[in-house]
Amino acid sequence: MAKPEIRMTVNGRERELFVEPWRTLLDVLREDLDLTGAKLGCEGGECGGCTVILNGAPVVSCMALAADAHGKEILTIEGISENDELHPLQEEFLRLSSFQCGYCAPGLVMSAKALLDETPNPTEAEIRVAIAGNLCRCTAYVRIVKAIQLVAAQGGA
Ligand code: FES
Ligand code: FES
Incomplete structure (x- = not known):
């Protein structure tokens, strides 16, 4: 073909x-x-x-x-990283130990980045909607949502 x-x-x-x-x-x-x-x-x-x-x-x-x-x-x-430095979302996810196995992490980071690029100061509800299609089997999403909120508070992605 x-x-x-x-x-x-x-x-x-x-x-x-x-x-x-x-x-x-x-x-x-x-x-x-x-x-x-x-x-x-x-x-x-x-x-x-x-x-x-x-x-x-x-x-x-x-x-x-x-x-x-x-x-x-x-x-x-x-x-998304520049000059071998992690993206702020990656930094914050790591700092808060938002993941366990980490398999979902790349997809979640990209969904979060797309959200913050479009909506720099999202509400918690908007964050949860944005990551609703990203399933994590290991965590309870609390630290994932928190990390996104902290990056938004620092000025976005
Ligand atoms: S592998 Fe693409 S949505 Fe699950
Ligand atoms: S940390 Fe294991 S699937 Fe999300």
Whole structure:
């Protein structure tokens, strides 16, 4: 089967790839670009472990076709730190020990970042809505919500 060429900007870098039309964005990010931060969990749009930011909005990349990302900008967890320094959300999540196994963490960070980029001072309800699609099997979300509130109070993501 012919592999259409797609072009997308991933973490600020132009990428050109030939991918089969049925492959997901998550698969291409992980397998072709070695960006393994986004996690494969349910593979059905339910857990949020694969969340990345596409043209400014959070998407579950296991449900997005790579071909549909042609011409778009994608930000993954690997792209949010600068100069080898963790992003403020990562710092705060770590400081509060918000996670246990950490499998959900990349997706939660990306959902939180998309929220704070759009809504710098969210209410607790807005935070909970923003991360409602990110399932954590280990924690009670209290420290996750707290970390996002603290980053917002510090001036956002
Ligand atoms: S792996 Fe994509 S939502 Fe669960
Ligand atoms: S810390 Fe284990 S799934 Fe969230």
